[in-house]
Amino acid sequence: MPPNSTLSSRWIGRVFNLERTAATSELPLYLCPAFRSLPSTPATLRRRRRPLSAPAPPLRSVPVRRLHAGAAPAASAEPPAPTEPAESSAEPAEPAEPQPKTKPPARALPLQCHGCGALSQTKVPGEAGYYDLSRKAIRLYLGLEEEAPRRKKPSVDHIVQQALQSVDVAALQQQGINLKTLLPEPAEPTPKPAEPSADKPPLCDRCHHLIHHSAGSSIYHPSVESLRDTILETPYKHNHVYHVLDAADFPMSLLPRLHSLLDITLRTQNRRAKNVKFHHGRLMEMSFIISRSDLLAPRKEQVDSLMPYLQNTLREALGRVGGRVRLGNVHCVSAKRGWWTKELKEQIWKRGGAGWMVGKANVGKSQLFEAVFPKGRRTWEAPKHHISVDVFARGGLNDELALADTVATNALLEGRTLADEFSLLPPPLPETDYPPMPVVSSLPGTTASPIRVPFGDGRGELIDLPGLARSDLELHVREDKRGELIMKARVTPEQHVIKPGQSLLLGGLIRITPRNVAPDEELVFLAYAFTPIEPHLTSTDKAVAIQTQAPDAPNVETIARPGTGDKIRHAGAYQLRYDVTKARSGPLTRREAVGLKVERLPYRVLGIDILIEGCGWVELAVQVRTRQLYPDDPKRLAESGPGAAPPPTLDLRPEPVNAAGPSGKRQKGEHDGYEDGDALGDAEAPEPRWPVVDVYSPDGGFVGYRPPMNAWLLNKPKPVERGRPRKSMKGVKKMEKKMRRERERLASLAAQQGQQQQ
Template identity: 55%
Template structure:
């Protein structure tokens, strides 16, 4: 069968089904994952200044920046002051008169936050949606002083793998139009999110005149499309700048080729522009910024083990005094600082945990001790680079959630104030890897002593009333000068209020963390990962109430009958 123009249909299918050519690196990532030789080539990550210059070359009037943040180590993948570094992008404040956006240099640029890979936080969508108030509070603290002023109504928590809230973001991309820029650090899920929120199959067709024959319509459409393609190609060639940072746009398609998704840091080496909606807008995937150099201290064959690829169901580890936990065979060490206290730790990282004596843990991390059952993934001869990353205190009270049926409304329903104990917790973040939840229980009196010593009032010096200076009767303006409010001697000296000045208190339960160069470690208020991701207990695993022993029951009943008859 021949199509119009005399070309066989098979040739047309071959032309349409032909895929775009890819480089050797992308070919190896598609077919050989990260084990190819080209995947080991070091990629140079861009800077924020280069991304700003790239966004400034946008040909669109309306631009929207999607700041992509990873949920694995949230909020360590947040780029501080990104709205200022990218050209003073306005964030809507809490003031009711604040505008949603404004034009600068005949261009409108907005920004929103997207927390990706939310399926790592919980097993169901409802559980993750309930974490949104917590995620916003942590994001406010990470933003610093700006976080207290902005509204944060532009925060989304999505999962491209499970399809959570991706449809809503896709509709937002379609309704906004213009240019959508994916900005974030490496391995935060930008390319996978790009494929999930790209509006596919929405190429709008131009209306045709009525009364024309089919052949005339086809001829007119083919001629018009050829002319438009020629004009567009000429315009593109005329306007293309070979030295520009933004590549030329791709031809519009209903289902274009998406960016390659890989766990290799820096998979997207240059900006990828894919238009949608027949000129309505385009979505642009930018290269990721540098995230963490922790992989430089890990053996090459174990670097992929630093990436959390699926939700982790941890085990509860009881760390007693004199013990420590080692991650990755010695890459990270967590040692309790408070003596005579038991800590519960939950490892939400893909690294293997090992509980051992503190002296042995120090030797494992310094690489002066080896064990057949414990593999150290860190590079050899870096034991002297392990430094103290900081002392992290368990300052967050999680008694209400951790007390179980004692405070649950449908159970006993006690108030937290009536309990004789308190449960404190903190999350230790490892940049680009995950987090470790740490929990400890203290007495209520112990916590009250800590708060009392922390909130002890500082010494206050009372202001003395200034002495009256002798008045100069020769000056005619002396009376007017003394009648001023700030110079009146009759005003009483106001005693300053007592301010509670917090000071360092060593009584807080705390842990010491050691890492390469003392870096790549942070903390946040706990997300209660164990309560949301602990192993599900089935009906078979639940132990039924033990039955009463029937041994000697008949003899006892016979004896009771005899005593009753004798009476």
Template identity: 65%
Template sequence: MSSGRVLSLRWLGRVFNIERRTAPSELPLYLCPAFRSLSVENTTLRRQCRPSARPVQLRRLHTEASASVSAEPAPVVKQTSKTLPLQCHGCGALSQTVAPNEAGYYDLSRKAVRKYLGLLEESNNTPVTNTDEIVEQALQSVDVEALEQQGINLKALLPERDTPSATTVPETYKPPLCDRCHNLIHHSAGNSIYHPSIESLRDTIEETPYKHNHVYHVLDAADFPMSLLPRLHSLLDIPLRTQNRRAKPVKYQHGRLMEMSFIISRSDLLAPRKEQVDSLMPYLKETLREALGRVGGRVRLGNVHCVSAKRSWWTKELKEQIWKRAGAGWMVGKANVGKSQLFEAIYPKGRMDWEAPKQQISVKMFPKPEQPATSSAPSSGSHEDDANPFLPVNPNAPVPESPLLPPPQPETNYPPMPVVSPLPGTTASPIRVPFGSGRGELIDLPGLARSDLEYHIRPEHRPDLIMKSRIVPTQQVLKPGQSLLLGGFIRITPRFDHSDADNVAETDDNGLVFLAYGFTPLEAHTTATDKAVAVQTQAEGAPRVRNIALPGTGDRIAHAGAFQLRYDVTRARTGPLTRKEAVGLKVDRLPYRVLGIDILVEGVGWVEVAVQVRTKHLFPNEDGDGEQQQQQRRQQQPLQTLDLRPEPVNAEKKKEKGRKGGEEEVEPKWPVIDVYSPEGRFIGYRPPMNAWVLNKPKKDTKSRPRKSMKGVKKVMKKMRREREGNE
């Protein structure tokens, strides 16, 4: 490297604050709210919304400056008034030029950064083409005066030499992304950011300057409802609307209005058509109600939206709701649930010229007065550095009062959107994008910790854990003694509940046949149970089945749970037998029942398991019981079905009356499946969605049907008769 280039880089490093170093006793302060300094900078600032509040943790825009200054003369470099953006619009990390391996780092030698700052010099080797000279040379061989007499003026093509040339307007460039976001987009490489805690997000939301605030709790359709935060409304102190019609729909607390909605993103993974997904809304609401626990029985779930940013399903309606609500909209959820992609789809673009009517009340709550430029800030930089126009912080701008919430981006009609990446933990800090000329803003918050399953997978196979498109699975048949492997490290083994030997449902062939449908991006493989155990535990001499787990994961395989197939899906799988317009049989009259369950893999997908059981084995005959008594017992102990209609008012009274009459409830003998996973974690269950009915492969109707041989046989018979007659 030449000495001139070294001097230039050193001078640029001092100008752009590149030689600053972090103090040994502090952590980087440009990441999400979880990355705050452990030492409290300003103990005088206290939270006023809660009496027992902790000291406020401050966020610094830049790291501390080192005292070492190079004595070498700085070369002459082109000066510009442009600075680095305060935040990277892709991940939200505050701009810095110190730590290359952290978020928000800008390499000043990168072409896009130098072009944005106006430091990129044009190359002298590029030939410059003058269009006017080419036109003048072409007009020399043409009789211009003769053409003017015919009404053709070719001199108008040349510019007037007497008037000065118009000044060219400098081109404005889009703010560049930080190096981490650049590598995520173009090279699909990057490191995850430490996920914040729910307390950090709560403290950030409490710093809102708006009176009306709406929290959008984003859930993932791939493992719904495992991405739900059940106590989010209580931690954020947001009252949910109850089913009581007399309850007030709007409730202000501490002078602010806080509301919450549930958004199920990536709904295109559930079914191929929008109408089919809409038909699942009753099921999704009922499943969400059960996942909420005790609170779910008394809340009103009219605020559940099932959207798809990829297919633009219900995004326009949600965008209009955000526009009408105004104020602050907060995107909250776990990592990799699709918040950033949904953010771009529902953000109201192109509405900056909107003018508010005179009667409308301002959406902002506490207008912050402008502070003088000499206000104290948590920085120990020198005055010479503060006056440097190359710093990404404008010294004349007021210092924000919020220690946790960063300032919003400059409002434009079409602002740059956050980066969409399958890497969990892409968003590093809150990204505030205003809309509607101050009407409100949409805020993308960092994702909370979701699952540690990726740390058990080999790095080259970690992207395979994310379901990127709808999956059409193949039907896996599990006979007695067989198991299903997912990716080689998750095993599903059917069995019966052998806790009581008399409670085992036996069939004529001493076994049931289970059907499994893997709605996961992991490779499904059916094999014998002993071979599946060898593959999962990574034993020596195991069959050559692909296992994407890290070496040593086999020693940490544990039992994740025994799941009973308690949900009746007979009506959904029997076809025309139970349809009213067809045969119209009732389920109780069938000699069998079809039971099912969905096994969830956190952050990956689900596996639908179904089995057909004879009714006499599900409800075994008791000694001395007749068919009529068995029928009465089945009516008193019905199966759990997917019929989401509310029970009759007197249904509970009938059950109590039956108990008082001395009739004991008989527990059916449910089939059971065992699931084994790393550390016995990352597994859940839910009522079956019957996704196989909606996503099963279509029959090939394009192939030409086989030609009938009826006419050919008649012709051959006629020819044979004629031949016999001639003889």
């Protein structure tokens, strides 16, 4: 057996050998999607550390996934046909025709697909990592087929030479016609460029269909515990986790338990505290990356001005930890527009070690990976301390296995050691100046297993991890409309005026209905839908019929699947508790204009952002009179008059009445409503009458909230600049008509005077 097969067989044995899996609490099935179809024996179930709550899958025979690390397994493009035993007969059997010999492959399939990271296999079609050996690109890579030479387009000189061959040039020269002057002088032969030592490895069939046909199926999403076990098997001493968040539904894509699971100590506000702490001989640090920030505002300067808001919102989403940490490690990046990608790339290069891209599905990890990976940089100065060597390695490596293949050789650079044969991490890709990058697709769950791409001659590597489960809203959407759930470009919304008795409907899935808190007030809400889903404003009765898919519903196009109407539930009642009067009052509160204080205005403008998981947000705003907001507080009403002292600052906490939090799940112990004086800071002050909106969604989920970003002020359509108005022609026509009548009158008078003189 060649050394490659020894390495691959030991490593793949770690994945399938459940009986010896005792180092992890859960087997990460994303390493082998076909393993989900294998039967579970009672002996295997007893040896698992965590009991399975789901029933065992039905028994069916599934071929074992095989790594094609050697040349022999990849040689057979088709499995041999089964031979039947020869029956005893008197007639002699005819000699079989000689079968054509199959050309042996020149190389083996890659260890894993560089697009999705799945293990290479040729047994389970449709799964990640499957290579169809009949595909031309794969046969060319394996050397089973030679590429046909391309026909070069004939040049003008070549056509002239062919024409001169049929002409007697010598006879024309005697007559003084020299046709050879038409030919150019022979140029010096240019050296033929050296052929590359290794061609670019092909993608698996799943990645091929994702790129060229935009079709594919999602893979199994791992759990946070699986990613934790994978990260803890890092061969590096210095590790940095890049927690990628999506700007479309920020901060719903946050993993609040990630820093505690990985024993990461965030930088506290106490500047004397020790920030660098080693756990089990390894240093773990974390940064928050808000990807796709171009969805927030059209210009980079406007997005930079939102950084204090983003940090405060992230601090509230972190809970208790957010109040005592510094969030200077928050970066707002746009890989599409190139905002802050160069700075992040320099940080990755200077840090070295292992950089882990962690986050939920479809938050832009693979696209960010390609934008910040330090390409074409191989030389570097060795630092004083060794940043890429794991001095606490758990296992050694014999000389025979160390020289097995290119993967093992690259892993031993700069003193690094490979993990043992039971490691959850696959081997890194061969290091090149411009390595192939992971596939970027809008399909949730494109990356199947960790993709390790080294850089800097052993300086470090960047690892793209599979995305965690994010949202199942697409299960309630028709298959041909699922692509509309992803915000691919910045949205310039239309302002919708929701009057009493009306509701805003998003694609027939999400309904926002204002609640009439007091019978004597009629509030008018302003809504701005920053979502790719088409909004529809209609009466509440019609909106309910459309969302529940009633038989008498109006004929309005929706993206909901048939049967979704029976799953519509109340997602929560959200109070508009955030005061945005100063941002929306215009020149009344500007210092260079009127300069009034907010406390002296007879009204308040309140707002909130309703988040839709994975899609976007809806910004709501309403103007309320101060007398309606504080009807039972005469002291507050007296203070709001002209010349009065400013009232106490409101505690604008984002907790809604009977609603889900930023994570989309109801918090434990959450109560409905508030007690008197809970928001005002005064035990005797009554609760203000906050405006309330009801939100309805499938299964009552996929909805959250956050403080208003006031994105409408940054993304509203620009007013059309018009030049000097055109002079109206109406007055000119009237003047011409008047002058014509005057001429006719004068002509008639002149005629009458002439008749009288005669």
